[in-house]
Amino acid sequence: MDYFIVVITTLAGLYFHWWLYVRIRRWMDRDLALSMAGADEGKKAYMLKCLDNARAQKVKRAELAAWLEREAAGYQAG
Template identity: 85%
Template sequence: MDYFIVVVTTLAGLYFHWWLYVRIRRWMDRDLALSFAGTDEHKKAYMLECLNNARAQKIKRSELAAWLEREAAAFPVD
């Protein structure tokens, strides 16, 4: 019974750390995308859409900043 408790607790801890790691990465990516938008609300929405497109296209994290920067530069200025 003691081994069962240790295994369950260890697996729960590992899952929690994985979940936290994924959440922090998402927050960092979101903040990166929003940093290119400045204070413009329309550009913020555009950049979040670009971030979703990057995830759908499976852009590597090492290339994400440059990719988002190119997308931000392509934003139509009114």
């Protein structure tokens, strides 16, 4: 019974750390996209849409900043 408790606790801890890691990465990516938008609300929505597109296209994390910068440069206010 002791091993069962240890295994369950270990698995729960590993899952929690994985979940926290994924959340922090998402928050960092979101903050990166919003930082490129400045105070423009339209551009913020556009950049969040671009971030969703980047995730759908499976843009690598190392390339994400450059990819978002290109998208931000192509933003047309309107």
